[in-house]
Amino acid sequence: MTPMTIEEQKATASTRSARRAVAGRLSWGLADQAASSVSNFAVGIYVARSLGLAAFGVFSLAWVTYGVVLSVSRGLATDPLVVRFSGVSDASWRGAVARSSGTALGVGAAIGSACLVVGLALGGSVGPAFTCLGVMLPGLLLQDAWRYAFFAAGTGRKAFVNDLVWGVALVPAIVLAAQVGTVSAFVLAWGVSAAVAAMYGCLQSGIRPRTTGARAWLRENRDLSYRYLVENVGVSGASQLRAYGLGAIVGVSAVGVIRGAELLLGPFMAVLMGLSLVTVAEAARVLRRTPHRLGAFCLLLGGGQAVAALLWGGALLLMPDRVGELALGDVWSSAAQLVVPVTLGVAGAGLGTGAAAGLRALAAARRSLRCQLLASTCYVIGGLGGAAAAGTVGSAWGVAAATVCGSAVWWLHLRSALRAHHQNPIREVRTT
Numbered sequence: 406m407t408p409m410t411i412e413e414q415k416a417t418a419s420t421r422s423a424r425r426a427v428a429g430r431l432s433w434g435l436a437d438q439a440a441s442s443v444s445n446f447a448v449g450i451y452v453a454r455s456l457g458l459a460a461f462g463v464f465s466l467a468w469v470t471y472g473v474v475l476s477v478s479r480g481l482a483t484d485p486l487v488v489r490f491s492g493v494s495d496a497s498w499r500g501a502v503a504r505s506s507g508t509a510l511g512v513g514a515a516i517g518s519a520c521l522v523v524g525l526a527l528g529g530s531v532g533p534a535f536t537c538l539g540v541m542l543p544g545l546l547l548q549d550a551w552r553y554a555f556f557a558a559g560t561g562r563k564a565f566v567n568d569l570v571w572g573v574a575l576v577p578a579i580v581l582a583a584q585v586g587t588v589s590a591f592v593l594a595w596g597v598s599a600a601v602a603a604m605y606g607c608l609q610s611g612i613r614p615r616t617t618g619a620r621a622w623l624r625e626n627r628d629l630s631y632r633y634l635v636e637n638v639g640v641s642g643a644s645q646l647r648a649y650g651l652g653a654i655v656g657v658s659a660v661g662v663i664r665g666a667e668l669l670l671g672p673f674m675a676v677l678m679g680l681s682l683v684t685v686a687e688a689a690r691v692l693r694r695t696p697h698r699l700g701a702f703c704l705l706l707g708g709g710q711a712v713a714a715l716l717w718g719g720a721l722l723l724m725p726d727r728v729g730e731l732a733l734g735d736v737w738s739s740a741a742q743l744v745v746p747v748t749l750g751v752a753g754a755g756l757g758t759g760a761a762a763g764l765r766a767l768a769a770a771r772r773s774l775r776c777q778l779l780a781s782t783c784y785v786i787g788g789l790g791g792a793a794a795a796g797t798v799g800s801a802w803g804v805a806a807a808t809v810c811g812s813a814v815w816w817l818h819l820r821s822a823l824r825a826h827h828q829n830p831i832r833e834v835r836t837t
Contacts, residue, residue, distance in 0.1 A: 441552075444572045444598075449668045451579055452591050453661070454734040460530075461736060462652070462661035464588050467534045469645045471545065474516050476641040478546045480634030482508035483553035484685070485626035488765060491557045491686040492693065502554045502610065504618035509550035511619045513543035533589040541596020547614065548599045551606030556686050563609050571602035632770035639781035647788035651800055654789065659797045665733050665740035666747045666801065669721050670714065684758070688766035699763055700823050707759020707812075711752040718748025739797070746801035750808040757812030760819040769822045776818050780811030 449468075453461045486505040490498050520539030524532045548571065555564040578594035607613060623630060652660050684706055691702050721744050729737040757780070764773040784807045791803025 441568050441571075444568065444575055447572075447575065448579065448591065448595050449664065450733065451583065452588070453665060453668070453736045455583055455586065456588065456591075457735060459658055459661070460588050461664065462657035462659075463530055463534055464591060465660045465664040466531060466648060466652070466657075467538050467588070467592055468664070469641070469648045470520070470535070471538060471542070473638060473641040473645050474512070474520075474542055475546065475549060476637035477516065477634060478509045478512045478549065479553070480637040481512060481623060481630045482506070483550050484633040484637070484765070485622075485629045487553055487557045487686045488629060488689060488768060489626070491689045492559065495558075498554075498558050499610075499612055501622075502557075503612050503615045504622035506547060506550045506554065506612065506614035507616040508619040508622045509546045510543055510614045511616045513546035514616075517542035530588070533587070534592050537589045537592040537596070541593065541599070544600030544603045545596055547603040548606060550614075551603065551610065554610065554612075559686075567602050567606050567609060570605045571598055574598035574601040629768065629770050632774045636770075636774045636777040639777045643781035643784040643788075646785050647800070647804070650785075650789040651792050651797070654792045655796050655800075659792075659800075661736060662739040662797050663743065663747075663801065665736035666743035668733070669729075669740065669744060670717065670747055670751050684762040685765045688762045692766045696826070699766065700819070703759040703763040703819065705759075706762060707756040710755030710758065714748060714752040714755050718744060718752070721748070742798055743801045746798070746805040750801070750805040753805065753808035753812045757808070757815040760812070760815035763819045764815070764822055767822050767826055769818075772818045772822050776811070776815050779814055780807070783807035783811055 449464075452464045456464070482505045486501055490501045493501075517539040520535050520542065522539075524534070524536030524539060526532070527535060548567065551567055552564040555561060555567070575594065575598040578598045579591070582590035582594035648660050648663070651663065688699060688702060688706075692699050726737070726741070729741055733740060761773060761776070764776070784804060787803030787805075787807030788800045789803075791799035791801070793799075795802075
């Protein structure tokens, strides 16, 4: 065998170093998502076991509402940050993060005020939960913004530490909430612990959020942010419409049953909700350095998540009832019937998010918006149509079918976008 030249040895060493760097960043992403998943899972389990099915349904309504607000914040503030400021100079990154985090904080304050008013107007069992959510939204959104900022800079370790701080602060907060025994107390515990992590993020980054820079940030990134806003709200808004519709058609308890089944898939649901935290930044780096490998990267990403979700769902089917009852209490008996359709839905969504990451990296905002609107429409139709036809179980199967179809749409559009990029490789993404 012919020995390698010095140039070939350097090239090989450089390739290996790049692969190790990618593996390291993805590993920190997985660790961070695991930490986030544990926190969310712990809150959900504690509420399900402590308060029962009806109260868990109220908590789930607050949860999906938070998901919509989080999507607004990510679309306007952090998604453009990850696309345009991943792997740039430190000075450029710091300036962008100050404006981006300030935008997230402003979104939390504005929508939080609206939630506060709505909660006070609603009253009853649902109103106080929404009032507490409104108070806590600024801290929740700022904590999420720091995670995106750290991954854009390639310092996922800091995001992981920040989520650990949230988890540690959550322990005494949940204990106190359990003593009070209300949904509102658990919402406050969840939000206060997130605010602690948000303040720690300021110390980690050495950056103070600039709410006064929000207008400039939105103006600079309007070509991406408003499309990402509609796209993200399409995801979480569809989930919220399905939750509200399911509550109206079947009952609030049905919302708790669906949430209980999703909690069983908790690790993968958390990864899907925050996928762009890691993968969009990494896909953007792949596109800059080796654009011909972007398609393979997205396929590996989406396929890996789909297979992992199917394996986890298979393990849940083998889980003894006493273990499920230990985790979810009275919610388990109903949630166990939904393991198969929810698993298929998560697997389909996992496959589709690989293509979504590729479209985000390509800054193909029009294509990704078109995909998401179609997928969200199918999600609502499948979820509510299934509920009308066969109750909670029918809703779960309708969502599973809609998610698989939506995934196929994402991949068709990614294939077209990659073909167009190879023919005209001029990037749309600004890096300054």
